[in-house]
Amino acid sequence: MTGHRVQLDEGADPSGFRLAVRRLLAAAVPPDEVAWTIGRGSDLFGSDLPEEAPPVPLPRALHQLVEPVVCHSDPERYALLYTLTWRVRHGEPALLQDPSDPLVHRLERMRKAIRRDVHKMHAFLRFRRTEDPNGAERFVAWFEPEHHILDAAAPFFVDRFRSMAWSILTPSGSRHWDGRSLLRGPPATRADAPEGDAFEAGWRGYYESVFNPARVNPGVMRGEMPKKYWRNMPEAQAIPHLIRSAPARVRDMLEQEAAMPAKRNPDKAVASMFDQEPRTLEELNRIIAASEPLVPGATRAVLGEGPIGAAIALVGEQPGDQEDLQGHPFVGPAGQLLDQVMTEAAVDRGRVYITNAVKHFKFEQRGKRRIHQKPTAGEVKHYRWWLMRELDFVRPELTVALGVTALLALAGKALPIGKNRGEMMFEDRPGFVTVHPSYLLRLPDEAAKRQAYDAYLADFRRMRRMVERIEAASA
Amino acid sequence: MGATLDEKLKAKLRILADAAKYDASCASSGAPKRSGGMTGLGSTTGAGICHAYTPDGRCVSLLKILLTNYCLFDCAYCVNRRSSNVRRARFTVDEVVKLTIEFYKRNYIEGLFLSSGIIRSPDHTMEEMMRVAKALRRDHGFAGYIHLKTIPEASPWLIEQAGLWADRLSINLELPSQRSLKRLAPEKDGTTIRTAMGQMRERIAEAREEKRRFSPAGQSTQVIVGADDTTDEAVLQSSAGLYERYDLKRVYYSAFSPIPEPSRVLPVKPPPMQRESRLYQADWLLRHYGFTVAEIAAGGEGGMLDLGIDPKLAWALKNRDRFPVDVNTGERELLLRVPGLGARAVDRIIQARRHRRLRLEDVARLSSGLRRARPFLIAADHRPVRLTDRLDLRRLVTSPVPQQMSLFA
Numbered sequence: 001m002t003g004h005r006v007q008l009d010e011g012a013d014p015s016g017f018r019l020a021v022r023r024l025l026a027a028a029v030p031p032d033e034v035a036w037t038i039g040r041g042s043d044l045f046g047s048d049l050p051e052e053a054p055p056v057p058l059p060r061a062l063h064q065l066v067e068p069v070v071c072h073s074d075p076e077r078y079a080l081l082y083t084l085t086w087r088v089r090h091g092e093p094a095l096l097q098d099p100s101d102p103l104v105h106r107l108e109r110m111r112k113a114i115r116r117d118v119h120k121m122h123a124f125l126r127f128r129r130t131e132d133p134n135g136a137e138r139f140v141a142w143f144e145p146e147h148h149i150l151d152a153a154a155p156f157f158v159d160r161f162r163s164m165a166w167s168i169l170t171p172s173g174s175r176h177w178d179g180r181s182l183l184r185g186p187p188a189t190r191a192d193a194p195e196g197d198a199f200e201a202g203w204r205g206y207y208e209s210v211f212n213p214a215r216v217n218p219g220v221m222r223g224e225m226p227k228k229y230w231r232n233m234p235e236a237q238a239i240p241h242l243i244r245s246a247p248a249r250v251r252d253m254l255e256q257e258a259a260m261p262a263k264r265n266p267d268k269a270v271a272s273m274f275d276q277e278p279r280t281l282e283e284l285n286r287i288i289a290a291s292e293p294l295v296p297g298a299t300r301a302v303l304g305e306g307p308i309g310a311a312i313a314l315v316g317e318q319p320g321d322q323e324d325l326q327g328h329p330f331v332g333p334a335g336q337l338l339d340q341v342m343t344e345a346a347v348d349r350g351r352v353y354i355t356n357a358v359k360h361f362k363f364e365q366r367g368k369r370r371i372h373q374k375p376t377a378g379e380v381k382h383y384r385w386w387l388m389r390e391l392d393f394v395r396p397e398l399t400v401a402l403g404v405t406a407l408l409a410l411a412g413k414a415l416p417i418g419k420n421r422g423e424m425m426f427e428d429r430p431g432f433v434t435v436h437p438s439y440l441l442r443l444p445d446e447a448a449k450r451q452a453y454d455a456y457l458a459d460f461r462r463m464r465r466m467v468e469r470i471e472a473a474s475a
Numbered sequence: 476m477g478a479t480l481d482e483k484l485k486a487k488l489r490i491l492a493d494a495a496k497y498d499a500s501c502a503s504s505g506a507p508k509r510s511g512g513m514t515g516l517g518s519t520t521g522a523g524i525c526h527a528y529t530p531d532g533r534c535v536s537l538l539k540i541l542l543t544n545y546c547l548f549d550c551a552y553c554v555n556r557r558s559s560n561v562r563r564a565r566f567t568v569d570e571v572v573k574l575t576i577e578f579y580k581r582n583y584i585e586g587l588f589l590s591s592g593i594i595r596s597p598d599h600t601m602e603e604m605m606r607v608a609k610a611l612r613r614d615h616g617f618a619g620y621i622h623l624k625t626i627p628e629a630s631p632w633l634i635e636q637a638g639l640w641a642d643r644l645s646i647n648l649e650l651p652s653q654r655s656l657k658r659l660a661p662e663k664d665g666t667t668i669r670t671a672m673g674q675m676r677e678r679i680a681e682a683r684e685e686k687r688r689f690s691p692a693g694q695s696t697q698v699i700v701g702a703d704d705t706t707d708e709a710v711l712q713s714s715a716g717l718y719e720r721y722d723l724k725r726v727y728y729s730a731f732s733p734i735p736e737p738s739r740v741l742p743v744k745p746p747p748m749q750r751e752s753r754l755y756q757a758d759w760l761l762r763h764y765g766f767t768v769a770e771i772a773a774g775g776e777g778g779m780l781d782l783g784i785d786p787k788l789a790w791a792l793k794n795r796d797r798f799p800v801d802v803n804t805g806e807r808e809l810l811l812r813v814p815g816l817g818a819r820a821v822d823r824i825i826q827a828r829r830h831r832r833l834r835l836e837d838v839a840r841l842s843s844g845l846r847r848a849r850p851f852l853i854a855a856d857h858r859p860v861r862l863t864d865r866l867d868l869r870r871l872v873t874s875p876v877p878q879q880m881s882l883f884a
Contacts, residue, residue: 100837209492220532378681
């Protein structure tokens with residue numbers, strides 16, 4: 001055996017390994033002629049290998065295996081990886097697709113061990129808060145991973161604690177995050193880490209309280225949280241006592257007689273608890289006004305206006321820019337058009353209730369302008385609960401859907417206006433379907449506007465007659 | 476935000492964590508991947524992380540607490556029912572926010588699981604819970620996991636708002652039948668609960684369709700087992716219905732556990748813990764292995780699962796004519812029915828057999844459950860024709876590992 005000795009860096013040395021593989025493959029050195037050692041500097045001894053060698057095309061799956069496995073603490077890791085690479089290059093290109101091959105299986109298990117160690121570091125690392133002389137806070141953790149995983153595990157902490165300053169200290173190196181960049185630091189000792197943290201006692205108390213003594217099962221715990229991690233986890237100090245005291249606690253519980261409740265029978269409180277429905281329109285409006293908007297952009301709720309027992313309830317889509325600013329429905333151009341058509345149709349404006357299907361102005365800010373956004377079907381359905389309650393309180397004789405969104409809210413499903421214009425029942429409410437006034441405002445030419453206005457006027461006249469009919473019938 | 480935790484808050488935390496520990500749902504998975512970015516705090520990875528394990532073998536993933544353990548309800552199985560004499564406490568919204576943020580910064584938890592006893596009114600309680608989630612997200616840029624246990628009696632608009640801030644909303648069914656609910660939870664109404672679940676399903680589906688944020692990790696529920704006489708089969712039947720009708724992500728089973736201050740209508744003895752894990756195994760077969768409730772139940776006796784062996788093995792022992800299955804030729808559906816072979820092992824077997832005829836030792840490298848699987852499998856070097864007929868098969872696959880098997884360990 002000619003013999004080549006490859007020396008790689010301590011810890012994980014993926015680039016040293018890759019370079020060595022290139023040079024070994026270029027010289028066609030079989031795996032059993034390489035001795036892999038770990039120490040300072042990457043070098044090849046006892047050989048006449050080329051200094052530079054071209055990159056070798058290898059399957060992606062192989063790269064994906066090398067990356068984690070070089071982090072493993074097993075001194076054989078490089079030899080195993082090189083053997084695998086050699087076999088892939090010499091007649092077994094699909095080797096990695098056979099998980100039952102003993103070498104593939106062993107390396108897979110090493111990969112799994114790395115994944116597990118990284119996962120355990122994400123889970124079991126505990127930060128302690130420190131303050132520098134200027135009062136700036138930094139969170140510092142001491143952790144002892146089983147493998148060389150510091151770099152593999154660090155991105156998770158950067159992602160999660162990006163706005164915090166923190167340090168992770170381990171026996172093989174440290175990483176420091178200042179909110180912007182991750183710095184590499186030297187190995188540390190446990191004494192370099194802070195002693196304790198003001199929240200640790202509270203955390204331990206929490207941990208003790210979530211433990212159920214009636215289910216004690218320390219085997220499962222140890223399987224998932226091996227003892228080697230315990231000494232750096234503040235809550236783990238409670239474990240021996242929790243296990244020791246569990247049987248007595250359960251005995252106490254089982255022996256405890258059911259006691260008579262100290263409280264008097266709170267039937268009244270329970271009954272009143274179920275009685276939380278708003279009882280008046282004012283109560284409902286208070287709830288709506290206090291609720292978070294369910295559409296983006298909105299600043300305040302615009303509530304319905306008009307008398308209880310109105311002849312007609314007009315339901316529009318949602319408040320617009322003007323309505324949102326003034327807090328009243330239909331105060332913009334569309335509202336003025338409505339006023340005009342109602343006057344001409346001889347609809348008594350004092351007996352009309354005006355509201356919207358969606359109570360908030362949904363908009364997108366573009367520069368200084370607030371651009372109206374159509375509410376989605378889900379948003380309309382959510383607001384429907386409020387609309388239906390509102391109409392229950394108002395009890396109009398006729399409920400009018402102005403436009404497709406109002407129709408969706410009142411009918412509970414999406415329907416086209418064209419086919420449904422005119423009378424329609426909304427569940428057991430007499431209703432009427434017509435266009436939204438802003439539709440008329442958007443028409444391009446005067447002739448079309450005139451025609452649409454006439455049709456709109458005719459709609460409102462029909463509404464008036466419907467109300468008269470309904471009132472006559474109930475009189 | 477103070478850097479310390481005063482004694483009063485520490486004491487409250489103990490009471491309100493103790494009060495929440497009987498809720499089994501604590502998973503932190505299923506949220507969309509996200510991160511709080513430069514100014515916010517926290518991230519979700521999709522998979523969830525268990526940050527510690529307690530000696531009962533359960534994990535601590537979330538800060539699982541009640542907002543308050545005062546409650547107007549009087550559910551017999553619940554330690555917080557109004558007639559119980561336990562110590563009571565109540566967090567403010569700010570206190571919950573502070574605990575969540577500070578615990579999170581120290582990497583103790585993945586986020587918050589917040590439930591509550593019902594005080595004043597369902598709406599009042601729900602609103603407070605919603606305010607916690609809102610404050611975390613909006614005022615602290617918190618991107619960690621939030622699970623709210625909703626109050627089914629609360630108004631739909633409040634639940635809608637809660638869904639804007641939470642990753643998961645859930646409603647506890649608590650008891651598998653209307654009859655038990657009536658007896659053990661007199662103020663709860665099964666219809667209300669199911670209606671709320673139905674609404675939740677609809678909202679989640681709508682939001683998904685509209686690419687709007689609403690409880691993105693779905694909804695789940697909890698059923699308490701062993702506080703009444705419902706059989707395992709009936710429990711699973713109920714779960715199958717819940718998965719189908721309400722598109723639940725998970726049904727959690729919580730074996731009724733002795734509680735301090737027990738109610739008189741409860742059984743004195745708790746059910747065996749094993750029952751809970753058998754139900755989880757059965758639930759898994761239901762969701763991922765194509766089993767029906769009837770098939771699973773047929774593996775046990777009188778509607779109860781066999782506590783001694785897992786439900787897949789129990790089914791296999793009663794359906795020996797379906798075995799052995801050849802690892803080198805058997806279809807995926809058949810291999811999935813082999814005791815000891817999980818879905819991942821089956822996939823690996825199917826991948827590996829494209830490259831070689833599998834022998835038993837190959838299978839051992841692909842699955843950790845070979846000992847149980849062996850009598851039900853044919854491999855290139857193994858044909859257990861007589862084995863599955865042996866009367867002592869049950870003992871054979873469940874007894875301690877025989878010496879020669881260590882070869883495959």
